[in-house]
Amino acid sequence: MQRIGVFVCHCGTNIAGTVDVKRVVEAVKKEPGVVYAEDYQYMCSEAGQQKIADAVKNEHLTGIVICSCSPRMHEGTFRKAAEKAGLNPYLVEIANIREQCSWIHKDMEEGTEKAVILARAAIAKVMLNAPLQPGESRVVKRALVIGGGIAGIQTALDIADAGYEVDIVEKTPSIGGRMSQLDKTFPTLDCSSCILTPKMGEVNAHEKINIYTYSEVEKVSGFVGDFSVDIRKKARYVDMDKCTGCGLCQEKCPSRKTPNEFNRGLNTRPAIYTPFAQAVPNVPVIDTEACIKFKTGKCGVCSKVCAAGAIDYTQKDEIITREYGAIVVATGFDTINLDKFDEYYYNQSKDVITALELERLMNAAGPTGGNVVRLSNGEHPKNIVFIQCVGSRDVTCRGKSYCSKICCMYTAKQAMLLKDHYPDVDVHVFYIDVRTPGKNFDEFYRRAVEEYDVDYIKGQVGKVSEAENGRLLVQGVDLIDNRQIKMEADLVVLATAIEPNKDVRKIATMLTASIDNNNFLTEAHPKLRPVESPTAGIFLSGVCQGPKDIPETVAQAGAAAIKVVGLLAKDKLVTNPCTAQSNPLFCNGCSACEKVCPYGAISYEEQQVMDGGVRENRRVAVVNSALCQGCGACTVACPSGAMDLKGFSNRQILAEVDAICR
């Protein structure tokens, strides 16, 4: 005989404001099986939990229903409370009468009525709950970091420094990421490479860190603590062990027409190349699309000049399988494609560039050796116009609805540096708002205006076109003066919106990590768990989670690392006991369940079954509860209902349906 206790939480006035909790208590007392019901201000408080413990003891409860906030908030709390009181934690059910009732309904009558129904459904379910015992699973003491930018580098370093092995998978030939493309960093104006290169070196030298550059994640299986990942190491055609990094091959390579990705296509590179001088590892790769040897079979110059004999045209992609306990996504960002923004003349004019391209122009190691010139004619620009929010804060299909966050600051930085290097230039910045919430950020922006005379114009540019004299004609508006501006400019710099790296969707799917409409990975909780994915064992670092600058990225990278370390420090993980289970009496052995299981948790074996007095050998499904994650796909694939899910059994769900539809 079940003895159910029901506890109704006021949640201050959050619930009690629209739900008459006393009436809920009275109503549930009449439900069959309910022997105890009470209400309390805050069930989740110590005192509230004590009330549960007391009732379990005094009333010999066999199950508990808590009518409170979402189970996503406090299911764990109440399960622990039950466990402390000596009740199996899985004999607890939550009726969500806050998020799904009191907060959305205004009428007391309506709210109360619905709360009672939700409570009844929870009671009907808990009557069928079975005590469940969680299993254990191992923790592989190694982490995978996907992406070798500053986010990935910092995460890897922090994990490795805590004593755990880390692998970094980076799809380009070198780690370093976007930060390696930058010239100076705000708000202190240190040189980007000067602060990044040492970290790259540190990663490279760290005995706990293993770097797979020019590699991609191909397949992920398993679950928290025990992932198995296939990594495709793309063929470099250069032997990593033999190459000395002398660079002669790159110098001699006759194919030199490929746009240089690292320099955003502002110049070209050879077919055999390292992206930049400080690349880690300093081993080139051959771009087979560009390589004459690969295209025609004739050439082989690199092989001839390589004293180390490191060139190997026969290399093949290699797939290695590694096990990890945790995975950090640090896939970073790219700038959006500007094809839909014709009015800025970007595709038409070489003198309209993105801010990231300007970084390369300003960088001493860049295509112009740090000279900012008009790419159309090599002349120094005299009048430079910056346009903010290009594609950011744009709800149309052309842009991104979010603020890219970093543009205001880098524009101030770039404007200041330009004025610093070339005091003769005029710099105008068209802006909607200047957003500078950060330590020393607003001061930095004001310096651009007050010390460097950068002309900030509150307004936007409607059109960039070519003037008759070959300069650019910028038509904008100054909303303060209420005048339309038409000015000639030599260089127009677009603060192009940033978006998550294109590969992130593929990676998120492999990791079963959720992703939002803008392709940013979703965090487990926007405030309380910002560096974790809702998928256990997956952590987020850097811009893949949302726009952020370097200090924020580094901070988040460290936070992700400590979360990983916290996970890897455990010897065993407690597994979800809500797993599928097959009843051999009803199992047909048809394999339908096996086919839909995403975890390969179902296998088949011959079992002797005693059915209605007849002993028979049957092929029956067996679930590996360590692998099963409890999705329930198998339960519906199974026509006979042999497969059921603990914690969400057919009978439990049907009982809820019945209770709601009563």
Next chain:
Amino acid sequence: MSIEAKNENKEFKPLIVAFCCNWCSYAGADLAGSSRLAYPADVKIIRVPCSCRVNPLFILRAFQKGADGVILCGCHPGDCHYSTGNYYARRRMTLLFSMLDYLGVENGRTRVEWVSAAEGVKFSQTMNEFVEKIYSLGENVRLEDLRCKKN
């Protein structure tokens, strides 16, 4: 007053069962709640681990016991917490709904909507729309079990 007359006078109050997957849509419903985005109290949510947990039997049972509409919400295709669950759910529900339609049951009574944990607004909008649709369809009489009628 006869039973029939009593029923006729009764204002139609739909009963709607919403199956929500734990990871996206239930969280989306929570977000709708925390954002105070109202939708009618006629909607009652049942939490399931994944949209693929929803058996056609559950849906038919809801109708049998008096539901006027059943909606299934899950993660957006591609975003399933269990990677593939909603793809199976999508096929199952497409076929089931098509069959119900073939049997002459009003096709507006069943619906699938993908609602992410971030889409509190969409959750609330969807529920508002769905409830409105059920109001326009009226009481479910084509898939009901007379024994379960309250009178």
Next chain:
Amino acid sequence: MQEELIRRAKELLGDGTVVRVMGWRKGDLSFNPEPALFETEESLAEFVYDGFCGANLSKYMIKLSKLEGKTLVFLKPCDTYSFNQLVKEHRVDREKAYIIGVGCDGSLDVDAMKEKGAKGIQEITEDGDTVTVRAIYGDKTFDREDVILERCRACKGGAHMVYDELASNADEEKPARDGRFSLVEKIEVMDPKERFAFWQNELSRCIRCNACRNVCPACSCIKCVFDNDRYDTAQKANADTFEEQMFHIIRAFHVAGRCTDCGECSRVCPEHIPLHLLNRKFIKDINTFYGDYQAGADTDSRAPLTNFTTEDVEPSIVQERG
């Protein structure tokens, strides 16, 4: 033909290839042969193969797979799809069956003859495309085409999907017939109210004898959910019209993507409910939404409901197509 099959069965029994034969035994009327097991050469004297041997023997192989030794089973072209599907679902053991593929000119439907006026039937004889009925209230002659089962009008063709040998009457080249979905389409274009009335009327005749389920090679569950008290889904009689719908919807859903369209359900329904139209609706939808699929054409492809693509249509298609 019959003699050839008997001779071959005797040979196979005799040389020990098989230890029993699953075939059809002569009935006591000319139109009611029964599926039967023959374990001796002598018993094969009662073996029959004619137009009334419509029963699909593949499902019997579930039981027979559990026995020692091989069973010789005669399968018509459409029966082989069912057999393959059962192999795919690990319900029958291919190794335990020796299959002779027999040809089929379309199974005869005695009810169709009765509807066309044959009454007090004493004897029915087949002669090629002509079927002659000797009857107390008047003899009748029919074109075979007019008195075959509905399923044979949508014949999948003469090819056997699986066999160990073919009988001489097997015609692997015989083409499939069209128009399999014409009745489904007719229902689809009805107004929902009409559709509802149509099915309500058809299903209201259901007596829940379970013949459709029990004969169905796809309904091979050891314990059907409708017989299982564990899930509160058990039903024994249609106590309410809802239960008629429930049973047939769920049954059709459970066999969706697995039903080979063998038509046994409609053949055996004592009330002549066109149950195959439910299954064909699923088949049609599957073909439309997910690409052509024929259950039982092979033993290793993935069934539509245990498969997906990321580009699958959304369930809202049901509303959109109106």
Next chain:
Amino acid sequence: MYKIKKEQISALLETVGKAMDLYLPVNNNGKTNFGFWTEDAKVDLETLKTVKSPKDAFFPQSEVLYSCYKDAKKIEITPQELVNRDFVIFGVRACDVRGFQVLDRVFLADPVDTYYAARREHGIVVSLACGEPEESCFCKVFDIDAAAPEGDVVMWAVEDCYCMEAKTEKGENFLELVKEHLEPASDEDSQKTAAEQEKIRQIIEKFPYSHLSLEGWDGNATKEKFDDPRWKELSDACLACGTCTFSCPTCQCYDIRDFNTGHGVQRYRCWDSCMYSDFTLMAHGNNRTTQMQRFRQRFMHKLVYYPANNDGMYSCVGCGRCVEKCPQGLNIVKVIKRMGGSK
């Protein structure tokens, strides 16, 4: 004896149908079954055999025994009201009328089944002689005369008329109710009726099953028949469906179940079939574990157990429905033939 023109029968039925429940063969999409008369029902008195027998007029496939209503923790029990108004079953064939008698011996024996008894008391059986019996008929084997059915009122189709004769007081009351539609039959009509009866009997002689021998099948044959090895080959093809049982006019087994309505429980009974694997399933399991055993049970019951307990009366009436309807061509005739006469 009375008579009525065939074309006027619908007026008579209307009179009856409006006065009381009238249960009669109705065609629905090509298939005829007993159903309630309504103004637009397609009454079909031509079809010889309805798919289901008319037994559900007295013993419905599903009937509520009582209902419980739950209000909080209180339960209120409402018994099902018994049938208390007269009703008519019209157009019942001879075999099916005899079927009622088989049921009577079960349900009216002590302890009396009150639900059945109430229906039986209020039901008026109007039978109809079989003008054109068919090849699957073998009622003659059980001494049933298709030309002279039993019942409260007996009808014969004679040329363009139906002739009617009351056999009981209930029957006379019925004819009284419809007398406006009837005219007294003449001597000539009586002669024609007798001729029609003779014709029917002659036709029946020609049917393959009419001379079936029941030798060896009786209440004393329990042991011998039970142990017969031929049950296996007879039952090999059985699908374990309930077609035979549910179309049979004499099968009387039922199951009692509870249905949760959400606001209470309805206890109902429904037909069960001994062919089903969960028939007589008990907590320990099932005493019949194979289909052969279930198959044997059905025929042993009809041909051995029932006669043993009912003065030699068989619980088969030779209607031939199972012969026509068994999906796999199995039937009681095959059983009688193949295993009979072996004493």
Next chain:
Amino acid sequence: MSADAKLAQQIREISGVDTRKCMKCGRCSASCPAYNEMDIRPHQFVSYVQNGNVEALMNSKSIWKCLSCFACVERCPRDVKPAKVIEAVRLSVIRQRGENFLSPDEIPALLDDETPQQLLASAYRKYRK
């Protein structure tokens, strides 16, 4: 509701524009080819309606200067559609003054060298007779 607010509401209804969506970036005005002809500028139209000051708009010459080129609609990052607001104001004016507001006879007097041809075309397209 005040008369002003009512009028503003009417403009919102006719235009289908939610003026609250405007984030005051000015891209409409930055894009406008008739900007210099206008006394009240495209971005102001949106904020005037938002603030309930439709009267001023109805008296503005801007409504006759707008070319209906829809550049502002194209470029607006918030999907506000300023041109529709202008059109709605124009329509309200026409409705108030009666249908035959723009007579061909009046046109020569309104023309000057600066007026783009397109304005004329658009004027004929929009106003009866």
